[in-house]
Each structure stands twice: as C-alpha cells, then as structure tokens.
Amino acid sequence: MCRASETPFERIESAIRDLRGWLAEQPGSQLGAAIIRGRQVIDRIEAVNGEATRRFEKAGGYRADGSLGMVPWLRTHGKLSAGAAAEHLETARQLEQLPRTEEALARGEIGYQHAVAMARTAEHVGAAQVRKAESKLLKAAESMDPGQFVGVAKDFEHQVDAESALTEANRAHQRRYLQIGEAMSGLVRIEGQVTPDAGAIIRTAIEPYAKPSKGDERTTGQRMADALLEVCRRGGTGLVSGNGGGPRPQLIITAAVDTLAGIDGAPAGQLEWGGTVSAETVRRLACDSAITRITGLGELEWEITHASRTIPPSTRRALVARDHHCVFPGCDRPAPWCDGHHLIFWADGGPTKLENLGLVCGPHHRKVHEEGWTLKREDDRWVATPPPLRVAARARSA
Ligand SMILES: [Zn+2]
Numbered sequence: 001m002c003r004a005s006e007t008p009f010e011r012i013e014s015a016i017r018d019l020r021g022w023l024a025e026q027p028g029s030q031l032g033a034a035i036i037r038g039r040q041v042i043d044r045i046e047a048v049n050g051e052a053t054r055r056f057e058k059a060g061g062y063r064a065d066g067s068l069g070m071v072p073w074l075r076t077h078g079k080l081s082a083g084a085a086a087e088h089l090e091t092a093r094q095l096e097q098l099p100r101t102e103e104a105l106a107r108g109e110i111g112y113q114h115a116v117a118m119a120r121t122a123e124h125v126g127a128a129q130v131r132k133a134e135s136k137l138l139k140a141a142e143s144m145d146p147g148q149f150v151g152v153a154k155d156f157e158h159q160v161d162a163e164s165a166l167t168e169a170n171r172a173h174q175r176r177y178l179q180i181g182e183a184m185s186g187l188v189r190i191e192g193q194v195t196p197d198a199g200a201i202i203r204t205a206i207e208p209y210a211k212p213s214k215g216d217e218r219t220t221g222q223r224m225a226d227a228l229l230e231v232c233r234r235g236g237t238g239l240v241s242g243n244g245g246g247p248r249p250q251l252i253i254t255a256a257v258d259t260l261a262g263i264d265g266a267p268a269g270q271l272e273w274g275g276t277v278s279a280e281t282v283r284r285l286a287c288d289s290a291i292t293r294i295t296g297l298g299e300l301e302w303e304i305t306h307a308s309r310t311i312p313p314s315t316r317r318a319l320v321a322r323d324h325h326c327v328f329p330g331c332d333r334p335a336p337w338c339d340g341h342h343l344i345f346w347a348d349g350g351p352t353k354l355e356n357l358g359l360v361c362g363p364h365h366r367k368v369h370e371e372g373w374t375l376k377r378e379d380d381r382w383v384a385t386p387p388p389l390r391v392a393a394r395a396r397s398a
C-alpha cells in the first residue's frame, strides 16, 4: 500500500482520511483517548515544524516571494494571526537552545503551549539559565496544564533574576492596550490586554455583576459582557448608590420621531460615536432617560423632546420601595442594576408614574424591548409573556 515515492505528507494526509473514517465508527463516549492522541500528534507536528521553520528562516527562504521576514510569511502562508506567527517563530528560535524541551515536545510528553511557556522564559532570563533547571521544569510541565505551568515558569523567572523579572513586568506594562472597535454586523469588538494587577482590579469590579441569577440562561461570556456594561453604567463616580437612581451616563442618540414611535420603516438611531441601533433599542434607551437628542418633525417633536424623560428621584425611590428587585418572574437582580421600565412605553406616551413603571434589570429590559416580550402587572403579580413568533423572527434577522 505504502509506495516508496510517497512523501511523508502524502502518507499523513491519507492517514487523516483513514482516521476520520475510523473515528466515525467509534462510539461518542469512547472518543476521549482518541482526542488526547490527536492533540499529541498536533503537538508533535508543531515540534517538527518548528525545526523546519528555523532552518527555512536561516536560509532566507521566505524572501522568495518578497516577504520581509518570517512573521509576515507565516501570516500569509501559514494562515496565522500576527501574534500567533510571532509566537511560533520565537518558540522555534528559542527551542534551538533548549533541545531537551524540543525533544519532549517531539515525543508528545509536553504540549505545544508548555513549549511556548518554556521559550518565553528563555527569552526573558536567557536559555542558559533555563537549561540549568530544564529537567525540573519539564517534569512540572508534564504534570500540569499550560496555564498552571506558566505560573511555575514565572516563579522560576523571579528566582533566577528578580531584576530581569521586573524589567519584563515593565515591558509587559508597555504592551497594555484597550481597543473599542467600529460597529460591524451589529457588534463592536472590544479587546485589549492589561497587567495582571490591572486585570485583577477589572475582574473584581465586574465579577460581582456577572453572577448568574436563578434560571439564568446566559453564557459566562454573555454574563461578563453584561456585567462590564453594568459597571460602566454607574459612570465615573464608581459609587454604588443606594437605589441606582444616580445619573446615568449620557448617551447621545439621534433618532427620528418615527423611530421612537416604533413606526415600521423608520430609520435606525444614530450613535454619537458612529454606528446605528435598532428602533427597538432606541425605545429601550428612551425608557430610562438615556436619549438626549431627538430629531423629527413639527409638533410631535416638541411634545416628545419636552416630555419628562428622566424618572425623578422621588419616583425612583418609590419604585424601588415597591419592587425591591427586577420584577421579571424568577429574577432577583437588585434594584441598583435595574432600569425603570415604562409598561406603556414612554415612547408611546406612557407616563412616568409609579403605576406605569416596573424595575427591570438590563438583560430583562432588553427582553421587553428588542426581544418583544410583554411585561404586565396583574393583581400585584408580574407576568411576562414571550413574543409571538413573528417578532422573534424579526429580531433574529435584525
Ligand atoms: Zn423599557
């Protein structure tokens, strides 16, 4: 079957085809061992590829297509992000000085992420220092997941050279950034990196708001995103006011009266920073005071712009005293996290009076506006009704 003319890659490729068929015949519950072996194979190929990368770089092979270096070459041809390309290259370079680590990776004893951590450490304190402790470090790597091992590697760096560890910490500090992207496909990407202490502060601030409530169906990521928003909504004061009735951060949206009135075909709201939000979102934001600029026509504009858009503190206090927490059935998120929702939407002329208000947390406020749920008070009980299918379909396509 195996012809002499076949290259190793042809054999690997045909083996992958066989593997797929073989895996398909295994019962799902038995796939654990196969997945582990699959990961080992991937890691072992990383070791082999690392060596090849090194030789290719030294030979300047990347210049053939005009690339200025291995990183751009790996990005284009290796289909890697800039960060991943740089990591692969640096790891390949460092492992040349750490043959035992490279060997352990090639044998599948440690994973690629362990090797990356070793290479980082060598980059920080010098490969010679790492070589002195290599067997101890490799032993640790074999018994730990890469995240834990990074902790061990960092400890080692401290021991070796407190000064160089500090230099590294300062260098890491230089690489901090936060980027809030442009709105694309209805989402804004937020990404960044900060030093561990800053990360701890941010985590401490956010996590209390990310706890799942009863029957919470949000993913961890969704809860963290909502929690970040919750913290930011508190504004620059950083104070958690007693009832959450303090000033909301001002969000400037330019919306047409038609949009606010929920008329079909009305234009989207325009955000101050660029990007648009759906009419339903405009109506939710208008519900608890966030909108500051409304454009439109004639008398209606006058009425809306002159209506009371903020819930007065005394009304808010009465609302908190009555509702205590989010009134959505089953939700107990506390009052400071809640908006005052107008049961007859404010945008539809519902008054800012206690009998027309209900406390709802951010995610549930979204449900009653963007997701079309209906929230009603019946004999002192709150009833939430899911949207008819049509609204759900529209929300999905938006
Ligand atoms: Zn509302």
Ligand SMILES: [Zn+2]
Pocket: 326, 327, 328, 331, 332, 333, 360, 361, 362, 363, 364
């Ligand atoms: Zn709620």
